[in-house]
Amino acid sequence: MIVDTNTWVGHWPFQRLARATPSELAEHLANEGIDRAWTAAADAILYQDPQLGNAEWLPKVAKLEQLAPVAIIDPSLRNWRDSLKQCVEQWGARVVKLVPSYHRLDLESSAVNQCVEEVSSEGLAVSIQYRMEDERRHHLLMKVPAPPPDAIVALAKRRPQTKFHVACAYRPEASRMLEAENLIFEISSLEGMDTLAAIAEKIPAERLCFGSHTPFYLARSAVLKVQSSKLPQETLDQITADPLL
Numbered sequence: 001m002i003v004d005t006n007t008w009v010g011h012w013p014f015q016r017l018a019r020a021t022p023s024e025l026a027e028h029l030a031n032e033g034i035d036r037a038w039t040a041a042a043d044a045i046l047y048q049d050p051q052l053g054n055a056e057w058l059p060k061v062a063k064l065e066q067l068a069p070v071a072i073i074d075p076s077l078r079n080w081r082d083s084l085k086q087c088v089e090q091w092g093a094r095v096v097k098l099v100p101s102y103h104r105l106d107l108e109s110s111a112v113n114q115c116v117e118e119v120s121s122e123g124l125a126v127s128i129q130y131r132m133e134d135e136r137r138h139h140l141l142m143k144v145p146a147p148p149p150d151a152i153v154a155l156a157k158r159r160p161q162t163k164f165h166v167a168c169a170y171r172p173e174a175s176r177m178l179e180a181e182n183l184i185f186e187i188s189s190l191e192g193m194d195t196l197a198a199i200a201e202k203i204p205a206e207r208l209c210f211g212s213h214t215p216f217y218l219a220r221s222a223v224l225k226v227q228s229s230k231l232p233q234e235t236l237d238q239i240t241a242d243p244l245l
Contacts, residue, residue: 003242004037006167006211017215026066032219044072051083058091069093075115097127100147107151120162127165149176156180186211196229209243
């Protein structure tokens with residue numbers, strides 16, 4: 001069983017995303033051996049109100065058993081509670097994704113802390129999208145730096161009972177965040193020779209989970225990290241399982 005904790009549907013203005021409708025994504029992931037995927041709407045990141053993107057795509061995502069809707073929420077907006085309620089009650093979202101870079105979130109703000117507190121009290125998972133694309137690929141007029149690792153560590157330490165999922169961090173960044181024991185990292189942007197074995201030397205396997213960042217990245221790349229790894233099968237099963245269970 002492989003559960004992918006970082007996939008997307010929709011549109012992105014800086015590249016053409018292939019297989020980015022829910023049905024196309026689900027079929028593609030199944031062909032790559034991925035059984036289930038957390039899925040968010042890429043459009044929601046750049047819309048002035050992310051709920052416009054959630055409302056466009058999550059109803060379609062929710063119709064497919066292989067895909068689990070992920071709500072993009074911007075705590076700096078006054079309507080974030082209404083948006084979250086709709087995502088949870090109407091479309092079954094169990095994961096809330098914060099995008100601090102594109103939404104320019106101050107992770108020390110009362111708005112972010114209140115959102116995380118309420119989300120976790122409802123039994124929902126919190127995912128932090130560390131980056132969407134490598135910064136070297138950013139449009140010249142839209143350079144969006146990744147958030148400081150220390151800010152994520154501080155947020156996690158303020159909420160020690162909350163498990164935070166971090167998507168698309170590079171290995172040096174993930175290593176800097178290890179001191180917060182309630183952070184887990186998906187593997188799509190963690191690279192190295194025998195990637196998983198190399199990463200597991202620095203990051204405990206129980207703090208790793210599978211993610212492909214499809215369709216921004218190739219799903220096959222993440223799958224091959226598992227298939228080519230020399231780690232024990234028991235460890236690989238742990239990494240590819242749903243971290244919410």
